[in-house]
Structures are given as structure tokens and as C-alpha cells.
Amino acid sequence: MSQETITLSGRELTTAQVARIARQYARVEISAQAEADISATRKLILEMAKDRELPRIYGFNTGVGMNKDWDISEEGLGRFNRMLINSHSAAVGPEASEEEVRAMLAVRLNCFLTNHTGASPELIHMYRDFLNLRLHPVMPTRGSIGESDLVVMAHIGLAVQGEGEVFLQGERMSAAEALAKTGLKPVTLGCKDGLAIVNTSALFAGLGSLLAEDVMEFMDMCDLLYALSLEAFGGNTSPLDEACHLARPVRGPMETAARVRRYLEGSFIWQPGVTVTMQDPLCYRSACHVNGAVRDALDYVIPHLAGHINSSDDNPCVVSEQRRILSCSNYDATSLALGFEMLGQALCHVSRNICYQLIKLDTPYFSRLPRFLSPDGTSVMAYTTNQKTYTALDAENRLLSNPVNVDWLSVSGDVEDHATNAPLIVAKTSKMLDNLRYMLGMQAYHAAQAIDLRNMAPLGRYTSEAYAAIRDVIPFVDQDRVVSIDIRRAYELVRSGRLCAIARR
Incomplete structure (x- = not known):
């Protein structure tokens, strides 16, 4: 307390x-x-x-x-x-x-x-x-x-x-x-x-404030675990190069790429010859742009939200210095509701990207590792069925990303003929974010498993700490075990704030 x-x-x-x-x-x-x-x-x-x-x-x-x-x-x-x-x-x-x-x-x-x-x-x-x-x-x-x-x-x-x-x-x-x-x-x-x-509109603005803080925390962890996944995949670092982003200076992707470069300081991934492919699949190559889009959405939402929670949303509005009380609709938050819809759709792109990063990591053709990250590829099934779980969550996220801000009926004697469903937007985006915590947790232990199988060192300055945090709660899969337990532990790790603390250090 x-x-x-x-x-x-x-x-x-x-x-x-x-x-x-x-x-x-x-x-x-x-x-x-x-x-x-x-x-x-x-x-x-x-x-x-x-x-x-x-x-x-x-x-x-x-x-x-x-x-x-x-x-x-x-x-x-x-x-x-x-x-x-x-x-x-x-x-x-x-x-x-x-x-x-x-x-x-x-x-x-x-x-x-x-x-x-x-x-x-x-x-x-x-x-x-x-x-x-x-x-x-x-x-x-x-x-x-x-x-x-x-x-x-x-x-x-x-x-x-x-x-x-x-x-x-x-x-x-x-x-x-x-x-x-x-x-x-x-x-x-x-x-x-x-x-x-x-x-x-304090229901919408209050819960929206909590959601905005949660998304910022989530994205810091998401960037950190993307960096670890890039090491796990043995991916190209050229899309992280600052010169690329200066050629197309979009704030969100630039910030994400800078974070990922920092997390990977000192990593083997920068060494020549680590990556054998000329160009990675887009789920890895475009990750900074996808994650950065969420940061760009937050750049819209946060200032509007700050304005909302520091202003009057009353009807009527009292203007005391003029001794007037004015009928108005200051509670209308259409601009902010649209911002949260944008935020949800951006998170849905992250959701799909995580799925494809994991699928590629599970696929020997792309990862050059045993299928489903089995320690030997023949006697241990490892993460064979994980794909069903995270793709099911992604399907739910796709449903939750559908906009609802224009779905209203005229009520109160046909006078109140505009609405935004703003609390529902926050509720569905919050549910999407919680699904993403499960998915990010699954990405965490997939990356750790692939790191162990690839056996390359050293990891980055911050990705090594993330790897250690994951291994503190989820051991290497050397024989099949109940995967739901690993999923729950990974989710709790994401919720605990430990990975966020590493990302924000």
C-alpha cells in the first residue's frame, strides 16, 4: 500500500x-x-x-x-x-x-x-x-x-x-x-x-486510464520479448538500424527500434554470419513498425485522456464567473472513443504478429531448429499443440477488435440520438490485452526454449535478464509435461511486473 x-x-x-x-x-x-x-x-x-x-x-x-x-x-x-x-x-x-x-x-x-x-x-x-x-x-x-x-x-x-x-x-x-x-x-x-x-463519463475515463497505463507496460514487455525472440530466431538486425528509421521517421517505430537495440546491446545477434537468410519473414522484419503503431495510438489517446480527466464533463455546465449555467454535451467523448478503437486495432496487429513469430519459430524451415522446439525432434512433442491455444486467443482478439462506436440507438424520447459505447470499447480492449498477456507469456517460454536449443551466446544486456526471469519459473522442456501449467506461470510472470521492470531499467 x-x-x-x-x-x-x-x-x-x-x-x-x-x-x-x-x-x-x-x-x-x-x-x-x-x-x-x-x-x-x-x-x-x-x-x-x-x-x-x-x-x-x-x-x-x-x-x-x-x-x-x-x-x-x-x-x-x-x-x-x-x-x-x-x-x-x-x-x-x-x-x-x-x-x-x-x-x-x-x-x-x-x-x-x-x-x-x-x-x-x-x-x-x-x-x-x-x-x-x-x-x-x-x-x-x-x-x-x-x-x-x-x-x-x-x-x-x-x-x-x-x-x-x-x-x-x-x-x-x-x-x-x-x-x-x-x-x-x-x-x-x-x-x-x-x-x-x-x-x-468517469466510468469510461477511469477504466480507460487504467487500460492506457496497462498498454504502455505491456508494450515495453512486448519490445523486450521481441528482442529475445529475434535472438531465438537468429534473425536479421538490419531492420533495427537507425538509418532505416531516419529515412522514414515515424515516432512509434523509431522508439520501438531504439528500445530493441538497447535490449540487444552486447548480443551475439550483431556478429557477422549469425543470420543465414538475407531477409526475415515480415512478422520479424516489421515488428518494430507493428509494435510502434501501438505507441503511435497511445500518443493520440494519452493527451486526449489527460484533457478529459482534467476538465468538466457536466451537463449543464456552470460558468461561475459569468453567473451562467449552460446546457451542453461536454460528456461526449467521441474523439477519445475513436482513439481507444484505434488502440484495440493496433493491438490486434500485435496479436497476429506474435502468432506468426511463434509459428515460424516452431517451423524448422524458418528456424533451423527441431520442429515445435522439441529437444530432439523425435521423442518429445514439446510445443506441438501450443499453436491451437494462441491462435484461438488471436481469433478472439480479432473479434474484439471490431469497432462498436457507431452501434447505437436513439433513446430518451428520440432526443439522445448519438452515442459512442465508450465503456464497451474500453472493456473489449481490456479483454484483448489480457488475452495478449497469455500470448506474450507463451512467446517468452518459446523464445527461452529456442535460445537453449540454438546455444548461442552471449545474449543482450537486457534480454539475458529476461531469459533468466523466464527460466526462474519455467524450465527447459526435455520431456513432455502439462503445458497449461507453463502457460499459467508465464502469464503470471507477465502480470507480475518483473519483465516490465527489466524493460524500463
Whole structure:
């Protein structure tokens, strides 16, 4: 558990900080300036709520969605907010993990602090306290169409009022019991509070932040294990040459090639005569371009995501310095949803490339090693059936790479006629990434087996460390054994962060 405290201001939150709050339980505090701003804006909101001459403003003194024709008086706000939270708590499982809930809480809290929401300080402080006390609402994850994550985020609204269920320090209980145990008082929702809870894309942005961090970590490992696989294959190094990439300077492939060159420092692979072929199959020759495409996709996603988690996604938007409350659609994240679709498709190219690298490594014609990396090619089957497993995972990845951002229906009385399915995009890309962890683990022990069979030395400065890490958990195959155990161990190695630490050293 982290001892770090992260100060939130609504302006400087990073995806890495979201991940540390979510996974390492970093504490959060609100900056003094943000505290002053939200208090001043709340005072303005309460003054405006008493103004009988104020025109009708969506979600402020009216109902929401198709019910925007309702007039909501100051006296009726309490009942309206309870009705809003209850009616919008309509998501279905599976339930979000605690780290996912923490990511949503952190992102929504930071967006509150941009000072365009007008929510009560008491409500905003509850998000902070939930994070610091490890009090996490039970939140089903499906039901959002990506045009504000209403039906999911409403479940936080239940918890702040002492309703529904939560996890407190990992123990499931009623929200009322958890609030009593921690000394927190249920929030009585006032003007604009209910809409502030539900009208946000924090499900998409919170889980998207975790996914972006995971993809960056995965790609660092992917580059490292490609370097090890190149040694295992006895492949050409000319596609790594900086001169080639300067002739076509695309940032992602250039960064990947530089990383691979660094991982291979001191390797036998640079010696003359190691490679007997003039040109390798594209799965090896183009690997820097394929892996680099994911980095290029991240270069699009990360800045858009940083902007999203440090801005207001509220409707209506409070502009306090102008004393205005404006109807808008700032929760619309089409640009970012398209970026995550691109990221998924780029990962699908990596998936297919891993398959072909392994198939070529298993094939004597290409690798000049015994088939399926058997120690003798005659009495041990070795990795004969592995091809079925990783190609099945690749087929699933191909399915998951299909875009869903244009698959929506017009809802809410035919007024809400645009959507992105952004949370579904993040969910399917996260599933693809987890499949890829299995595949990368399989690539790891294939490469180690081929290295042992080829018996060439020395390995690169960093690939030698990767090889040692693999051999710590998966021994050389000298006789057939249950392969699923090796697959699980390799997956756990990839998940452990050990290979990533080597890649980032």
C-alpha cells in the first residue's frame, strides 16, 4: 500500500496517478484553491436556486432527459434527487473491481474540482473520504451507452446517501453500516447534486486510464520479448538500424527500434554470419513498425485522456464567473472513443504478429531448429499443440477488435440520438490485452526454449535478464509435461511486473 498523497486540483491529474490511487491506495487531498473555488461556486448555485425570476435551466430547475419539461422547485429538490438516483441506478453486472471503482471515484472527484459542476462541498468531500477510507460502492459495470455513464455512476449516489452496498477495507456490507463504522454522515442531496453524481463519463475515463497505463507496460514487455525472440530466431538486425528509421521517421517505430537495440546491446545477434537468410519473414522484419503503431495510438489517446480527466464533463455546465449555467454535451467523448478503437486495432496487429513469430519459430524451415522446439525432434512433442491455444486467443482478439462506436440507438424520447459505447470499447480492449498477456507469456517460454536449443551466446544486456526471469519459473522442456501449467506461470510472470521492470531499467 502506497504512502503517497496526491493533491487534486482539477488540472494536473495523470493516468499514472489514477493507477496509483486505484491500485496502490494512494491517498488524495483537495488543493486549497480548489476548496475555495467549489465553496464559492456552491454559494452562487444556492443563490440562483432561490431566484424566482431565473429562466428554466436544464437539470437545475427542471427534470432531465425526456422529463426536462418538469419544473422543480427549491422545496422539491430533495425528493427529485432521490428519485433521480434511484431511477438511474439501472446497471447490470459484472460488478466493478475495487480498483476500477477507485479509478472512477478519483476521476470524478478531480473533474468536480474544475469548478464547473456546482455540487455541494459535502458531496465532493465524500468522494475523497471514500477513497481514503477504502470505502467502495458496489457498482455494476454494464448499461452505459457512452454518452455520460449515468446508470453506472448512479450507484455511487446510493452509497453517499447510506443506501445500497459497499466494500469497506475489502469487507462487503450495507452502505449504512459502513458510514456508521467510519463516522461519515449520509449526504442529503441538494440543488444539482444528483445530476452531478450521474452526469459524467468517469466510468469510461477511469477504466480507460487504467487500460492506457496497462498498454504502455505491456508494450515495453512486448519490445523486450521481441528482442529475445529475434535472438531465438537468429534473425536479421538490419531492420533495427537507425538509418532505416531516419529515412522514414515515424515516432512509434523509431522508439520501438531504439528500445530493441538497447535490449540487444552486447548480443551475439550483431556478429557477422549469425543470420543465414538475407531477409526475415515480415512478422520479424516489421515488428518494430507493428509494435510502434501501438505507441503511435497511445500518443493520440494519452493527451486526449489527460484533457478529459482534467476538465468538466457536466451537463449543464456552470460558468461561475459569468453567473451562467449552460446546457451542453461536454460528456461526449467521441474523439477519445475513436482513439481507444484505434488502440484495440493496433493491438490486434500485435496479436497476429506474435502468432506468426511463434509459428515460424516452431517451423524448422524458418528456424533451423527441431520442429515445435522439441529437444530432439523425435521423442518429445514439446510445443506441438501450443499453436491451437494462441491462435484461438488471436481469433478472439480479432473479434474484439471490431469497432462498436457507431452501434447505437436513439433513446430518451428520440432526443439522445448519438452515442459512442465508450465503456464497451474500453472493456473489449481490456479483454484483448489480457488475452495478449497469455500470448506474450507463451512467446517468452518459446523464445527461452529456442535460445537453449540454438546455444548461442552471449545474449543482450537486457534480454539475458529476461531469459533468466523466464527460466526462474519455467524450465527447459526435455520431456513432455502439462503445458497449461507453463502457460499459467508465464502469464503470471507477465502480470507480475518483473519483465516490465527489466524493460524500463
